[in-house]
Amino acid sequence: MFKKQRSLVGGLLILLLVAAGSCKSKYEKLKASNDRTKKFQEGKRLYDKKQYSKALGLFETLLTQYRGQEGAEELFYLNAMATYKLKDYTAATYYFKEYAKDFPSSIHAEESRYLSAYCLYLDAPVFSLDQASTLKSIEAMQLYINLYQNGEHVAEANKIVDELHGRLEEKAFANAKLYYVTGNFQAAVITFGNTLRDYPDTKFAEEIEYMNAKAQYEYARNSRETRQEERFEEAKNLAVSFVEKYPSSKYLKEINNLKGDSEDGIASVRRIIAAAASDEKLARKLARKDSVINNQSPSLKMDIHKKIPN
Numbered sequence: 001m002f003k004k005q006r007s008l009v010g011g012l013l014i015l016l017l018v019a020a021g022s023c024k025s026k027y028e029k030l031k032a033s034n035d036r037t038k039k040f041q042e043g044k045r046l047y048d049k050k051q052y053s054k055a056l057g058l059f060e061t062l063l064t065q066y067r068g069q070e071g072a073e074e075l076f077y078l079n080a081m082a083t084y085k086l087k088d089y090t091a092a093t094y095y096f097k098e099y100a101k102d103f104p105s106s107i108h109a110e111e112s113r114y115l116s117a118y119c120l121y122l123d124a125p126v127f128s129l130d131q132a133s134t135l136k137s138i139e140a141m142q143l144y145i146n147l148y149q150n151g152e153h154v155a156e157a158n159k160i161v162d163e164l165h166g167r168l169e170e171k172a173f174a175n176a177k178l179y180y181v182t183g184n185f186q187a188a189v190i191t192f193g194n195t196l197r198d199y200p201d202t203k204f205a206e207e208i209e210y211m212n213a214k215a216q217y218e219y220a221r222n223s224r225e226t227r228q229e230e231r232f233e234e235a236k237n238l239a240v241s242f243v244e245k246y247p248s249s250k251y252l253k254e255i256n257n258l259k260g261d262s263e264d265g266i267a268s269v270r271r272i273i274a275a276a277a278s279d280e281k282l283a284r285k286l287a288r289k290d291s292v293i294n295n296q297s298p299s300l301k302m303d304i305h306k307k308i309p310n
Helices: 002-032 036-048 052-066 072-085 089-102 109-123 132-147 154-181 185-198 205-221 225-245 252-278 280-295
Strands: none
Touching: 002 036, 002 052, 036 052, 036 072, 052 072, 072 089, 072 109, 089 109, 109 132, 109 154, 132 154, 154 185, 154 205, 185 205, 205 225, 205 252, 225 252
8 A cells, every 4th residue: 555655646746747847847948949029928927926936047148139129129128127126226227228228219118217317226335335426326316307397206316415425424534534543644634625515415524524623633743844834734724724613522521631742743843844954953954854765665555646746
């Protein structure tokens, strides 16, 4: 009896495997066939059933055959949508962009232009990583907004652009702080300044200006004596400007101390320079110090827009 049952179960398993193999081979045979009409119809059926991977497998075999032919518009749109549904955002970006370019009068042109930008947005990394995709996404979103000023997705596109700009602000601020904590105060001053210039309305403005004043003071303090006065003066000016702009800031006490220290630094270096005018030995010492500093190579490669001499 048990032997008969085992035989029956074994037979059923064989039938199931054969049936599964038949289904698979039917799809694979169609995929390999030259019947493009049948492949297109089956691809649409699979797409409607949300079997996007199988549908895409058929669509991809038809792209070159349908280019410039009747039905190409529908095929290219469904191919882009299936790719998007499968969350392959890099490929979907390309397909949607090409669709919008090839079929600018299509009812799907606006949607495709937006989805191309949206896929770049979904593919963009967090602020701490490389922001190339973020910049491309902003550019693509802005292009959509410019082309379709009253478009269906304009409000959402504007929100995304604002969010992406926020990522860039945060990235720039993080870079400047990194220069500061690693002691590269010259790079920190420049990068804080660039961040304020590029993002004048940034939510980090108060903290950036506070850190910028601190970086300028440290930059002055670590400079050679012949350049310290002007740099301490700049630190003092930044402190004065900060107090005027943020009179209730939590950093006020520290900024006022920095202003006083800068003034002390100015007075001290003036005494040293005056003494060197009548002390040849001191003058030679300062000159040697200048030479050593000028010959030092930078400790950190700076990705900045301008340089300040030592």
